Amino acid sequence: MADYQLIIIGGCLSGLAAGIRAARFGQNILILEQHSLPGGLNSWYFRHGHLLETGLHAMTNFAPVGDKRAPLNRLFRQLKLSRKRFVTREQFGSEIIFPDHRLRFSNDLSLLVQEIAREFPASGQGFLRLVKEMETYDPFAPAPWRSAREYLSERLADPLLENMLLLPLMVYGNAEEQDMDLGQFAIMFRALFLEGFFRPEETIREFLGLLIDQFREFGGEIRFKTEVAEIVHDQSRVQGLRLQGGEFLTADRVLSTVGLPGTAALTDWPLEQKRYTGRMSFVETISLLPESRRHDLSRDRTILFYSHSNSWQYQRPEELIDPSWGVICFPENFQGIKAKKTFQLRVTNAANYDQWRQLDSGAYKKEKERCFKESTEMVAKIVGNYAQDVVYQDSFTPLTIERFTGKGAGAVYGSPIKIKDGRTPWENLFIAGTDQGYLGIVGAMLSGVTIVNQHLLG
Numbered sequence: 001m002a003d004y005q006l007i008i009i010g011g012c013l014s015g016l017a018a019g020i021r022a023a024r025f026g027q028n029i030l031i032l033e034q035h036s037l038p039g040g041l042n043s044w045y046f047r048h049g050h051l052l053e054t055g056l057h058a059m060t061n062f063a064p065v066g067d068k069r070a071p072l073n074r075l076f077r078q079l080k081l082s083r084k085r086f087v088t089r090e091q092f093g094s095e096i097i098f099p100d101h102r103l104r105f106s107n108d109l110s111l112l113v114q115e116i117a118r119e120f121p122a123s124g125q126g127f128l129r130l131v132k133e134m135e136t137y138d139p140f141a142p143a144p145w146r147s148a149r150e151y152l153s154e155r156l157a158d159p160l161l162e163n164m165l166l167l168p169l170m171v172y173g174n175a176e177e178q179d180m181d182l183g184q185f186a187i188m189f190r191a192l193f194l195e196g197f198f199r200p201e202e203t204i205r206e207f208l209g210l211l212i213d214q215f216r217e218f219g220g221e222i223r224f225k226t227e228v229a230e231i232v233h234d235q236s237r238v239q240g241l242r243l244q245g246g247e248f249l250t251a252d253r254v255l256s257t258v259g260l261p262g263t264a265a266l267t268d269w270p271l272e273q274k275r276y277t278g279r280m281s282f283v284e285t286i287s288l289l290p291e292s293r294r295h296d297l298s299r300d301r302t303i304l305f306y307s308h309s310n311s312w313q314y315q316r317p318e319e320l321i322d323p324s325w326g327v328i329c330f331p332e333n334f335q336g337i338k339a340k341k342t343f344q345l346r347v348t349n350a351a352n353y354d355q356w357r358q359l360d361s362g363a364y365k366k367e368k369e370r371c372f373k374e375s376t377e378m379v380a381k382i383v384g385n386y387a388q389d390v391v392y393q394d395s396f397t398p399l400t401i402e403r404f405t406g407k408g409a410g411a412v413y414g415s416p417i418k419i420k421d422g423r424t425p426w427e428n429l430f431i432a433g434t435d436q437g438y439l440g441i442v443g444a445m446l447s448g449v450t451i452v453n454q455h456l457l458g
């Protein structure tokens, strides 16, 4: 008999959700996480007495408690967690800002509909048709890759509006450059525009704590600081996992959340690394500022998606970062979040992994400071100057993302090619998380649950 019925590699959001779902049905399950904390890309750390979240701008797919069919509520049911007791705080409202136009949106779609009708009157009807199609589109039905840009231009015929709608959807979940698959577009369109942003009342630490408690309650076991070194297999089946340090654990089934290149590196899966390693990565800067500046800098918006050029391109920059476009997030600007002495202003800019990798440690530190300055100047053109008021500032680069999550090249959204059925060449090894196709916090959890339901309950 194997040591475990199921071993999950990764104590991240997809791994924990998959673990709860399978443990709920009585399976003997072990989660292995290389770090001392759970969460993967979405974890936390302490600096200067502040708990800082690594990845939480907002959770997507908001749904009120009573909406039984909504993905968020289905997810909670599948994990046997009380949705009523999980207090959600909805966004104030967000904005897409380009040089000549601005579009506000909230968790009420009618605001975006009105904004488009005012700013792009010729595209108003086309946008309404698009919404209807997206409401019923099945992004997981087997279908060849289809260009979201072409789809949009057939319906809206306005390249500027297309760019404005694509910026948030791409920067929050597209592993490809320039264009995105229509299925991925549909997932993101629903998650951001039809359902919307919220955050838990507390931090990601409490949310992850809730998941771990539930997993343990169902009998699951989790080991931190335990890195998997090899997935041991023959031609058709996996036998078990070799850990760093040499220990060998056997399992009937293995679920990997470490992405396609990461899983290939643990096996001898001949994946063409270059095609499966995403090129999009980011620098994330967190600034703490005095609460007295929150209102005038944010103008009570939650997230600003900006581009200083109408001909915006979603691509890896040639330089270390491209501050000409990005995301500005105010994580305190959610309804009912209590004010503290300071607030956070987070900025995300596209970055070039290879450029960061070439720097020695002295140059790396200097360039981080220079990039912060450059990014702050560009952001100041949108929100006003704030550099002089920063109480504390920290930033992470593609190298930080790679180091802490094992995501090759710091590719936050994983491989540009997704394996939607979660299967691998081995009949008892499966993939969940980012490279299965769902993205973000709620997406990663839905992915874990979906793969367990499809392959791991029988």
Ligand SMILES: Cc1cc2nc3c(=O)[nH]c(=O)nc-3n(C[C@H](O)[C@H](O)[C@H](O)COP(=O)(O)OP(=O)(O)OC[C@H]3O[C@@H](n4cnc5c(N)ncnc54)[C@H](O)[C@@H]3O)c2cc1C
Pocket: 009, 010, 011, 012, 013, 014, 015, 032, 033, 034, 035, 038, 039, 040, 041, 042, 054, 055, 056, 057, 058, 059, 060, 226, 227, 228, 229, 257, 258, 262, 284, 401, 404, 405, 406, 407, 412, 432, 433, 434, 435, 439, 440, 441, 442, 444
């Ligand atoms: C800066 C930033 C901001 C973000 N903002 C948001 C946001 O606002 N909203 C949102 O919804 N999403 C956001 N995301 C994206 C979100 O965090 C991810 O989509 C999601 O967390 C991915 O989860 P995952 O389960 O696929 O895997 P990952 O988080 O990639 O986790 C993989 C796990 O596997 C572990 N691992 C890797 N190799 C091994 C090994 N050999 N042995 C054992 N363990 C291993 C890693 O340590 C990690 O825990 C953000 C991400 C970043 C980086």
